[in-house]
Amino acid sequence: MAGFRTLDSLGDVAGKVALVRVDFNVPMADGAVTDTTRIKASAPTILELADAGAKVLLLTHFGRPKGQRNSTMSTSIILDGVQDVLGREVMFIPEVEGPVVAQAIGILRPGDIGLLENTRFWPGEEKNDPAFAQGIAANGDFYVNDAFSASHRAHATTEGLAHLLPAFTGRAMQAELEALDKALGNPQQPVAAVVGGAKVSTKLAVLEHLVSKVQHLIIGGGMANTFLAARGVDVGKSLCEHDLTAKAEAIMDAAEAAHCTVHLPYDVVVAKEFAANPPSLRTCNVHEVAADEIILDLGPQAVEALADVLKTCRTLVWNGPLGAFETPPFDQATVALAKTAAALTGEGSLVSVAGGGDTVAALNHAGVKDELTYVSTAGGAFLEWMEGRELPGVAALIQQG
Ligand code: ADP
Ligand code: MG
16 A cells, blocks of 8 residues: 555544545435445544544535536435434434535544535535635645545545645545455456456456456456447347447457456356246357357356366456346356355455446355455445556555655
8 A cells, every 4th residue: 555644644633633534425205314335334533533632524526417516415314324324313413514514524523424415516526626625624634535435526525625735544434445456456467357248348448458467357247248249149039238349359369469368158047038937048169059049148167267267366357247137047157256255265266356336246146245355335436446546545645755
Protein backbone atom coordinates (compact mmCIF):
# COMPACT_ATOMS: atom_id res chain seq x y z
CA MET A 1 0.00 0.00 0.00
CA ALA A 2 2.82 2.33 -0.83
CA GLY A 3 1.70 5.89 -1.28
CA PHE A 4 -1.47 5.61 0.79
CA ARG A 5 -2.00 6.91 4.30
CA THR A 6 -4.16 4.58 6.37
CA LEU A 7 -5.87 5.41 9.65
CA ASP A 8 -2.75 4.06 11.37
CA SER A 9 -0.94 7.30 10.59
CA LEU A 10 -3.67 9.60 11.89
CA GLY A 11 -2.17 10.64 15.20
CA ASP A 12 -4.36 12.23 17.86
CA VAL A 13 -7.81 13.00 16.49
CA ALA A 14 -9.59 13.81 19.75
CA GLY A 15 -12.05 16.63 19.08
CA LYS A 16 -11.08 16.87 15.41
CA VAL A 17 -13.70 16.81 12.66
CA ALA A 18 -13.40 13.83 10.27
CA LEU A 19 -15.14 14.13 6.90
CA VAL A 20 -15.70 10.51 5.91
CA ARG A 21 -16.88 9.64 2.39
CA VAL A 22 -18.87 6.42 2.51
CA ASP A 23 -21.10 4.75 -0.06
CA PHE A 24 -24.48 4.43 1.65
CA ASN A 25 -26.35 4.30 -1.64
CA VAL A 26 -28.31 1.36 -0.26
CA PRO A 27 -31.46 -0.31 -1.59
CA MET A 28 -34.71 0.59 0.20
CA ALA A 29 -38.21 -0.87 0.38
CA ASP A 30 -41.15 0.48 2.40
CA GLY A 31 -38.96 3.09 4.05
CA ALA A 32 -36.38 0.61 5.35
CA VAL A 33 -32.90 -0.32 4.19
CA THR A 34 -33.13 -3.81 2.65
CA ASP A 35 -29.42 -4.53 2.27
CA THR A 36 -27.03 -3.09 4.85
CA THR A 37 -23.85 -4.55 3.30
CA ARG A 38 -22.42 -1.14 2.42
CA ILE A 39 -23.13 0.32 5.85
CA LYS A 40 -21.57 -2.69 7.54
CA ALA A 41 -18.51 -2.35 5.29
CA SER A 42 -17.74 1.14 6.59
CA ALA A 43 -18.77 0.57 10.21
CA PRO A 44 -15.22 -0.33 11.35
CA THR A 45 -13.85 2.93 9.94
CA ILE A 46 -16.59 5.04 11.49
CA LEU A 47 -16.41 3.40 14.90
CA GLU A 48 -12.61 3.49 14.97
CA LEU A 49 -12.64 7.24 14.35
CA ALA A 50 -15.45 7.85 16.83
CA ASP A 51 -13.75 5.75 19.50
CA ALA A 52 -10.56 7.76 18.98
CA GLY A 53 -12.59 10.87 19.86
CA ALA A 54 -13.13 12.42 16.45
CA LYS A 55 -16.40 14.08 15.51
CA VAL A 56 -17.31 11.92 12.52
CA LEU A 57 -19.29 13.49 9.67
CA LEU A 58 -20.51 11.05 7.04
CA LEU A 59 -20.81 12.08 3.40
CA THR A 60 -22.61 9.92 0.85
CA HIS A 61 -24.62 10.13 -2.33
CA PHE A 62 -28.00 8.43 -2.37
CA GLY A 63 -29.88 7.84 -5.63
CA ARG A 64 -29.73 10.23 -8.56
CA PRO A 65 -31.30 13.57 -7.52
CA LYS A 66 -29.36 15.34 -10.32
CA GLY A 67 -28.19 18.37 -8.39
CA GLN A 68 -31.49 19.23 -6.72
CA ARG A 69 -33.01 18.71 -3.30
CA ASN A 70 -35.46 15.84 -3.41
CA SER A 71 -37.08 14.68 -0.18
CA THR A 72 -37.46 11.12 -1.46
CA MET A 73 -33.66 10.88 -1.71
CA SER A 74 -32.71 12.60 1.55
CA THR A 75 -30.17 10.67 3.60
CA SER A 76 -32.54 11.20 6.54
CA ILE A 77 -34.37 8.18 5.10
CA ILE A 78 -31.42 5.90 5.79
CA LEU A 79 -30.64 7.35 9.25
CA ASP A 80 -32.40 4.53 11.13
CA GLY A 81 -30.60 1.88 9.08
CA VAL A 82 -27.25 3.56 9.75
CA GLN A 83 -27.96 3.81 13.49
CA ASP A 84 -29.02 0.16 13.63
CA VAL A 85 -25.83 -1.08 11.99
CA LEU A 86 -23.50 1.20 13.97
CA GLY A 87 -25.33 0.64 17.24
CA ARG A 88 -24.90 4.36 17.96
CA GLU A 89 -27.05 7.43 17.80
CA VAL A 90 -26.33 9.46 14.66
CA MET A 91 -27.33 13.11 14.17
CA PHE A 92 -28.89 13.97 10.82
CA ILE A 93 -27.51 17.26 9.43
CA PRO A 94 -29.61 18.60 6.52
CA GLU A 95 -26.69 20.31 4.67
CA VAL A 96 -23.14 19.42 3.60
CA GLU A 97 -21.49 22.82 4.05
CA GLY A 98 -22.03 26.21 5.65
CA PRO A 99 -23.27 27.44 9.03
CA VAL A 100 -25.77 24.63 9.61
CA VAL A 101 -22.93 22.11 9.51
CA ALA A 102 -20.70 24.35 11.65
CA GLN A 103 -23.47 24.67 14.22
CA ALA A 104 -23.98 20.89 14.30
CA ILE A 105 -20.26 20.39 14.87
CA GLY A 106 -20.58 22.71 17.88
CA ILE A 107 -23.30 20.48 19.32
CA LEU A 108 -21.55 17.16 18.61
CA ARG A 109 -19.20 15.92 21.31
CA PRO A 110 -15.94 14.11 20.56
CA GLY A 111 -16.87 10.56 19.49
CA ASP A 112 -20.27 11.58 18.12
CA ILE A 113 -21.39 10.81 14.58
CA GLY A 114 -23.34 12.97 12.11
CA LEU A 115 -24.87 12.05 8.76
CA LEU A 116 -24.79 14.90 6.25
CA GLU A 117 -27.41 15.38 3.52
CA ASN A 118 -27.15 13.65 0.13
CA THR A 119 -24.08 15.14 -1.60
CA ARG A 120 -25.78 14.93 -5.00
CA PHE A 121 -28.44 17.49 -3.99
CA TRP A 122 -25.81 20.03 -5.08
CA PRO A 123 -24.64 20.23 -8.70
CA GLY A 124 -21.10 20.94 -7.47
CA GLU A 125 -20.77 17.33 -6.35
CA GLU A 126 -20.85 15.66 -9.76
CA LYS A 127 -19.12 18.64 -11.41
CA ASN A 128 -16.31 18.37 -8.86
CA ASP A 129 -16.68 22.12 -8.34
CA PRO A 130 -13.70 23.40 -6.31
CA ALA A 131 -15.82 26.03 -4.55
CA PHE A 132 -18.29 23.36 -3.42
CA ALA A 133 -15.47 21.13 -2.19
CA GLN A 134 -13.91 24.12 -0.39
CA GLY A 135 -17.20 24.77 1.36
CA ILE A 136 -17.33 21.21 2.67
CA ALA A 137 -13.63 21.12 3.57
CA ALA A 138 -13.96 24.35 5.59
CA ASN A 139 -15.79 22.46 8.33
CA GLY A 140 -13.38 19.51 8.54
CA ASP A 141 -9.90 18.79 9.86
CA PHE A 142 -9.17 15.72 7.75
CA TYR A 143 -10.74 13.55 5.04
CA VAL A 144 -11.20 9.79 4.91
CA ASN A 145 -12.34 7.97 1.77
CA ASP A 146 -13.98 4.63 2.54
CA ALA A 147 -16.04 4.43 -0.65
CA PHE A 148 -14.08 2.44 -3.22
CA SER A 149 -17.33 1.75 -5.08
CA ALA A 150 -17.78 5.50 -5.74
CA SER A 151 -14.12 6.25 -6.46
CA HIS A 152 -14.27 5.71 -10.22
CA ARG A 153 -16.05 9.06 -10.27
CA ALA A 154 -14.12 12.33 -9.95
CA HIS A 155 -16.70 14.08 -7.78
CA ALA A 156 -16.20 16.74 -5.11
CA THR A 157 -16.52 14.32 -2.19
CA THR A 158 -14.72 11.39 -3.84
CA GLU A 159 -11.83 13.32 -5.42
CA GLY A 160 -11.88 17.07 -4.78
CA LEU A 161 -11.79 16.89 -0.97
CA ALA A 162 -8.66 14.70 -1.03
CA HIS A 163 -6.69 17.68 -2.36
CA LEU A 164 -7.98 20.13 0.25
CA LEU A 165 -7.48 18.25 3.52
CA PRO A 166 -5.06 15.64 4.85
CA ALA A 167 -6.45 12.52 3.15
CA PHE A 168 -6.59 8.93 4.43
CA THR A 169 -7.90 5.58 3.26
CA GLY A 170 -10.65 4.12 5.45
CA ARG A 171 -10.45 0.49 6.54
CA ALA A 172 -12.82 -0.80 3.84
CA MET A 173 -10.95 1.15 1.15
CA GLN A 174 -7.65 -0.16 2.52
CA ALA A 175 -8.88 -3.78 2.43
CA GLU A 176 -10.17 -3.33 -1.12
CA LEU A 177 -6.91 -1.80 -2.37
CA GLU A 178 -4.84 -4.48 -0.68
CA ALA A 179 -6.96 -7.25 -2.19
CA LEU A 180 -6.87 -5.74 -5.66
CA ASP A 181 -3.12 -5.33 -5.42
CA LYS A 182 -2.74 -9.02 -4.51
CA ALA A 183 -4.94 -9.98 -7.47
CA LEU A 184 -3.56 -7.94 -10.35
CA GLY A 185 -1.16 -5.28 -9.06
CA ASN A 186 1.49 -7.51 -7.57
CA PRO A 187 0.11 -11.07 -7.73
CA GLN A 188 1.72 -14.42 -7.12
CA GLN A 189 2.12 -16.20 -10.48
CA PRO A 190 0.57 -17.92 -12.30
CA VAL A 191 -2.63 -15.86 -12.43
CA ALA A 192 -5.95 -17.02 -13.87
CA ALA A 193 -8.76 -14.66 -14.79
CA VAL A 194 -12.33 -15.85 -15.22
CA VAL A 195 -14.41 -13.50 -17.32
CA GLY A 196 -18.04 -14.42 -17.84
CA GLY A 197 -21.38 -12.71 -18.05
CA ALA A 198 -23.69 -11.91 -20.86
CA LYS A 199 -21.85 -9.87 -23.46
CA VAL A 200 -18.36 -9.31 -24.81
CA SER A 201 -19.25 -5.70 -25.60
CA THR A 202 -19.47 -4.71 -21.91
CA LYS A 203 -16.11 -6.29 -21.12
CA LEU A 204 -13.90 -5.68 -24.16
CA ALA A 205 -11.62 -3.34 -22.25
CA VAL A 206 -11.35 -5.86 -19.41
CA LEU A 207 -10.34 -8.66 -21.78
CA GLU A 208 -7.86 -6.47 -23.64
CA HIS A 209 -6.19 -5.48 -20.38
CA LEU A 210 -6.12 -8.98 -18.89
CA VAL A 211 -4.31 -10.73 -21.72
CA SER A 212 -1.12 -8.89 -20.80
CA LYS A 213 -1.58 -9.49 -17.08
CA VAL A 214 -2.55 -13.13 -16.62
CA GLN A 215 -1.30 -16.53 -17.77
CA HIS A 216 -4.76 -18.06 -18.13
CA LEU A 217 -7.82 -16.28 -19.46
CA ILE A 218 -10.95 -18.36 -18.87
CA ILE A 219 -13.91 -17.18 -20.91
CA GLY A 220 -17.40 -18.31 -19.93
CA GLY A 221 -20.98 -17.11 -19.98
CA GLY A 222 -22.71 -15.71 -23.02
CA MET A 223 -19.52 -14.00 -24.14
CA ALA A 224 -17.82 -17.36 -24.72
CA ASN A 225 -20.27 -17.85 -27.59
CA THR A 226 -18.82 -14.91 -29.46
CA PHE A 227 -15.33 -16.37 -29.06
CA LEU A 228 -16.56 -19.80 -30.17
CA ALA A 229 -18.22 -18.21 -33.21
CA ALA A 230 -14.92 -16.46 -33.99
CA ARG A 231 -13.31 -19.90 -34.05
CA GLY A 232 -15.91 -21.12 -36.55
CA VAL A 233 -18.25 -22.88 -34.13
CA ASP A 234 -21.96 -22.72 -34.97
CA VAL A 235 -23.58 -21.56 -31.73
CA GLY A 236 -27.19 -21.97 -32.94
CA LYS A 237 -29.63 -19.56 -31.27
CA SER A 238 -27.25 -18.67 -28.44
CA LEU A 239 -26.65 -15.12 -27.31
CA CYS A 240 -23.78 -14.12 -29.61
CA GLU A 241 -22.42 -10.80 -30.82
CA HIS A 242 -21.55 -11.75 -34.38
CA ASP A 243 -20.37 -8.21 -35.11
CA LEU A 244 -17.65 -8.66 -32.49
CA THR A 245 -16.03 -11.85 -33.74
CA ALA A 246 -13.16 -9.86 -35.26
CA LYS A 247 -12.57 -8.23 -31.85
CA ALA A 248 -12.64 -11.65 -30.23
CA GLU A 249 -10.05 -12.87 -32.73
CA ALA A 250 -7.87 -9.85 -32.01
CA ILE A 251 -8.05 -10.60 -28.28
CA MET A 252 -7.03 -14.22 -28.91
CA ASP A 253 -4.11 -13.04 -31.07
CA ALA A 254 -2.99 -10.58 -28.40
CA ALA A 255 -3.23 -13.34 -25.81
CA GLU A 256 -1.06 -15.63 -27.89
CA ALA A 257 1.55 -12.93 -28.34
CA ALA A 258 1.56 -12.35 -24.56
CA HIS A 259 1.78 -16.09 -23.76
CA CYS A 260 -1.65 -16.03 -22.16
CA THR A 261 -3.69 -19.21 -22.70
CA VAL A 262 -7.32 -18.54 -23.59
CA HIS A 263 -9.65 -21.26 -22.32
CA LEU A 264 -12.92 -21.78 -24.17
CA PRO A 265 -15.38 -24.54 -23.27
CA TYR A 266 -15.46 -27.75 -25.28
CA ASP A 267 -18.73 -28.94 -23.85
CA VAL A 268 -21.83 -26.89 -23.03
CA VAL A 269 -25.34 -27.22 -21.62
CA VAL A 270 -28.00 -26.36 -24.21
CA ALA A 271 -31.79 -26.17 -24.50
CA LYS A 272 -34.30 -25.23 -27.17
CA GLU A 273 -35.93 -22.67 -24.89
CA PHE A 274 -34.58 -20.50 -22.10
CA ALA A 275 -36.64 -21.73 -19.14
CA ALA A 276 -36.13 -23.51 -15.85
CA ASN A 277 -35.42 -27.24 -16.30
CA PRO A 278 -36.61 -27.36 -19.92
CA PRO A 279 -37.40 -30.79 -21.39
CA SER A 280 -34.99 -30.15 -24.28
CA LEU A 281 -32.03 -29.82 -21.87
CA ARG A 282 -28.86 -31.67 -22.88
CA THR A 283 -25.09 -31.49 -22.66
CA CYS A 284 -22.99 -31.69 -25.82
CA ASN A 285 -19.69 -30.86 -27.44
CA VAL A 286 -19.58 -27.26 -28.72
CA HIS A 287 -19.43 -28.60 -32.28
CA GLU A 288 -22.75 -30.43 -31.83
CA VAL A 289 -25.00 -27.48 -30.92
CA ALA A 290 -28.07 -27.65 -33.17
CA ALA A 291 -29.37 -24.65 -35.10
CA ASP A 292 -32.38 -24.34 -32.77
CA GLU A 293 -30.45 -24.71 -29.51
CA ILE A 294 -29.21 -22.11 -26.99
CA ILE A 295 -25.99 -22.44 -24.98
CA LEU A 296 -26.83 -21.60 -21.36
CA ASP A 297 -23.96 -23.01 -19.32
CA LEU A 298 -20.55 -24.63 -19.59
CA GLY A 299 -20.50 -28.43 -19.55
CA PRO A 300 -19.01 -30.70 -16.86
CA GLN A 301 -15.87 -31.56 -18.86
CA ALA A 302 -15.10 -27.89 -19.35
CA VAL A 303 -15.59 -27.28 -15.64
CA GLU A 304 -13.24 -30.13 -14.78
CA ALA A 305 -10.58 -28.78 -17.12
CA LEU A 306 -10.95 -25.29 -15.62
CA ALA A 307 -10.67 -26.69 -12.10
CA ASP A 308 -7.37 -28.29 -13.19
CA VAL A 309 -6.19 -24.90 -14.45
CA LEU A 310 -7.01 -23.27 -11.11
CA LYS A 311 -5.06 -25.98 -9.30
CA THR A 312 -1.90 -24.88 -11.12
CA CYS A 313 -2.45 -21.18 -10.31
CA ARG A 314 -1.65 -19.08 -7.24
CA THR A 315 -4.01 -16.20 -7.99
CA LEU A 316 -7.53 -15.95 -9.39
CA VAL A 317 -9.48 -12.88 -10.38
CA TRP A 318 -13.12 -13.50 -11.33
CA ASN A 319 -15.79 -11.34 -12.93
CA GLY A 320 -18.93 -12.70 -14.52
CA PRO A 321 -20.91 -15.93 -14.10
CA LEU A 322 -20.14 -18.88 -16.38
CA GLY A 323 -23.80 -19.51 -17.24
CA ALA A 324 -27.32 -18.16 -16.86
CA PHE A 325 -27.06 -19.00 -13.15
CA GLU A 326 -30.37 -17.42 -12.12
CA THR A 327 -32.27 -20.20 -13.93
CA PRO A 328 -31.83 -23.85 -12.87
CA PRO A 329 -29.89 -25.90 -13.81
CA PHE A 330 -27.72 -23.35 -15.62
CA ASP A 331 -25.96 -22.46 -12.36
CA GLN A 332 -23.98 -25.68 -12.23
CA ALA A 333 -20.71 -24.65 -13.86
CA THR A 334 -20.54 -21.40 -11.88
CA VAL A 335 -21.32 -23.16 -8.60
CA ALA A 336 -18.83 -25.98 -9.25
CA LEU A 337 -15.93 -23.68 -10.22
CA ALA A 338 -16.74 -21.33 -7.32
CA LYS A 339 -16.54 -24.28 -4.93
CA THR A 340 -13.20 -25.33 -6.39
CA ALA A 341 -11.89 -21.78 -5.99
CA ALA A 342 -13.13 -21.71 -2.40
CA ALA A 343 -11.52 -25.07 -1.59
CA LEU A 344 -8.16 -24.03 -3.09
CA THR A 345 -8.35 -20.75 -1.19
CA GLY A 346 -9.07 -22.64 2.02
CA GLU A 347 -6.03 -24.85 1.43
CA GLY A 348 -3.91 -21.75 1.05
CA SER A 349 -2.84 -22.46 -2.52
CA LEU A 350 -4.92 -19.73 -4.19
CA VAL A 351 -5.56 -16.04 -3.60
CA SER A 352 -9.06 -15.47 -5.00
CA VAL A 353 -10.56 -12.07 -5.69
CA ALA A 354 -13.97 -11.65 -7.32
CA GLY A 355 -16.29 -8.76 -8.08
CA GLY A 356 -19.27 -7.55 -10.11
CA GLY A 357 -22.95 -7.24 -9.26
CA ASP A 358 -24.13 -10.54 -10.71
CA THR A 359 -20.90 -12.27 -9.78
CA VAL A 360 -21.48 -11.49 -6.10
CA ALA A 361 -25.04 -12.82 -6.41
CA ALA A 362 -23.74 -15.99 -8.07
CA LEU A 363 -21.07 -16.54 -5.40
CA ASN A 364 -23.69 -16.02 -2.70
CA HIS A 365 -25.88 -18.54 -4.48
CA ALA A 366 -22.94 -20.98 -4.50
CA GLY A 367 -22.54 -20.37 -0.77
CA VAL A 368 -18.86 -19.49 -1.01
CA LYS A 369 -18.82 -15.70 -0.86
CA ASP A 370 -17.09 -15.71 2.52
CA GLU A 371 -14.63 -18.43 1.54
CA LEU A 372 -12.82 -16.49 -1.16
CA THR A 373 -9.95 -14.18 -0.25
CA TYR A 374 -11.90 -11.05 -1.15
CA VAL A 375 -15.21 -10.30 -2.85
CA SER A 376 -15.71 -6.75 -4.03
CA THR A 377 -19.25 -5.40 -4.02
CA ALA A 378 -18.19 -2.43 -6.12
CA GLY A 379 -19.75 -2.74 -9.60
CA GLY A 380 -18.50 -0.04 -11.96
CA ALA A 381 -15.39 0.73 -9.93
CA PHE A 382 -14.36 -2.94 -9.88
CA LEU A 383 -14.77 -3.26 -13.65
CA GLU A 384 -12.80 -0.07 -14.30
CA TRP A 385 -10.05 -1.43 -12.09
CA MET A 386 -10.12 -4.70 -14.08
CA GLU A 387 -9.71 -2.58 -17.19
CA GLY A 388 -6.46 -1.28 -15.72
CA ARG A 389 -7.81 2.24 -15.39
CA GLU A 390 -6.75 4.65 -12.70
CA LEU A 391 -9.69 5.48 -10.43
CA PRO A 392 -9.69 9.24 -9.73
CA GLY A 393 -10.87 8.87 -6.13
CA VAL A 394 -8.08 6.39 -5.43
CA ALA A 395 -5.39 8.32 -7.30
CA ALA A 396 -6.22 11.45 -5.27
CA LEU A 397 -5.36 9.58 -2.07
CA ILE A 398 -1.83 8.81 -3.19
CA GLN A 399 0.57 11.06 -1.33
CA GLN A 400 2.98 13.04 -3.43
CA GLY A 401 6.62 12.89 -2.40
P1 ADP B 1 -21.44 -8.89 -13.53
O1 ADP B 1 -22.64 -8.11 -13.06
O2 ADP B 1 -20.93 -9.80 -12.43
O3 ADP B 1 -20.36 -8.01 -14.09
P2 ADP B 1 -22.65 -9.48 -16.08
O4 ADP B 1 -23.69 -8.44 -15.80
O5 ADP B 1 -21.65 -9.19 -17.11
O6 ADP B 1 -21.91 -9.88 -14.69
O7 ADP B 1 -23.35 -10.83 -16.54
C1 ADP B 1 -24.27 -11.54 -15.77
C2 ADP B 1 -25.37 -12.12 -16.60
O8 ADP B 1 -24.87 -12.94 -17.64
C3 ADP B 1 -26.28 -13.00 -15.78
O9 ADP B 1 -27.54 -12.38 -15.70
C4 ADP B 1 -26.32 -14.31 -16.54
O10 ADP B 1 -27.62 -14.86 -16.60
C5 ADP B 1 -25.85 -13.91 -17.92
N1 ADP B 1 -25.34 -15.07 -18.66
C6 ADP B 1 -24.32 -15.86 -18.35
N2 ADP B 1 -24.16 -16.84 -19.25
C7 ADP B 1 -25.12 -16.66 -20.20
C8 ADP B 1 -25.48 -17.36 -21.40
N3 ADP B 1 -24.81 -18.44 -21.82
N4 ADP B 1 -26.53 -16.88 -22.10
C9 ADP B 1 -27.19 -15.79 -21.67
N5 ADP B 1 -26.90 -15.09 -20.56
C10 ADP B 1 -25.87 -15.53 -19.82
MG1 MG C 1 -24.30 -7.28 -14.17
